[in-house]
């Protein structure tokens with residue numbers, strides 16, 4: 001492996017289920033969540049400091065708002081955090097049908113809507129959904145029958161949405177109607193062999209390639225637009241959850257990980273499980289998309 005593809009530990013957080021990294025280019029900080037304890041983290045790579053906001057319930061994902069603060073997918077709906085990180089307002093309560101469930105990954109589309117999906121805690125097949133929160137705070141269900149709603153990414157022109165429902169072992173693409181936020185024409189674009197791990201979070205680079213975390217696979221993979229695997233980055237932790245590009249030139253790939261899902265022996269062998277890693281992969285990311293509400 002070239003030396004440049006060896007990840008560094010950026011922040012040895014020991015997170016239970018570190019997830020959803022988002023780069024704030026204005027503050028030059030990395031936002032991320034620890035889903036199960038319900039913590040939103042703000043990490044400053046320049047100083048190594050990290051502060052947290054406790055949501056009081058599991059938090060699946062967070063995204064920046066255009067006017068400051070965050071939009072969150074919390075266990076049972078959507079919430080807005082003010083710019084001072086003092087006041088949390090739950091703006092939508094969503095009852096999950098079926099077994100106990102929670103929100104998982106979410107991300108903003110290029111028009112400033114926030115999309116986030118759900119999963120049953122026990123991963124019951126088909127018990128999850130994908131929802132859209134519009135800037136006027138209206139909620140629309142986009143997909144049903146999802147199992148573990150995970151990675152989301154949009155092509156630079158906004159017309160293609162990439163989506164991972166983890167147990168399907170791959171990435172689907174949709175035609176995305178940027179004016180209405182509607183999905184159409186679902187098709188499979190990447191298949192992941194079971195032996196490589198479970199497809200989890202993803203981000204897209206300036207060349208339109210997808211960078212995908214492999215939970216259980218100790219890796220991040222890059223897939224070219226034609227679906228072929230062209231880069232593998234290995235990590236000293238099995239459960240790699242989500243990548244995002246950050247840093248001044250969007251050249252650092254920040255990657256979250258989890259201690260969750262490891263037995264005692266694996267935890268002892270993987271002291272950096274739950275860390276935020278950083279690796280210069282020689283590609284560039286794009287500025288993150290923000291919520292318009």
Ligand code: BGC
Pocket residue numbers: 017035104105148149150166198199200201215241
């Ligand atoms: C979920 C985990 C799950 C993992 C792999 C994550 O997004 O939060 O609960 O184990 O994906 O599917």
Ligand code: CA
Pocket residue numbers: 019020104105150151200201241242
């Ligand atoms: Ca995830």
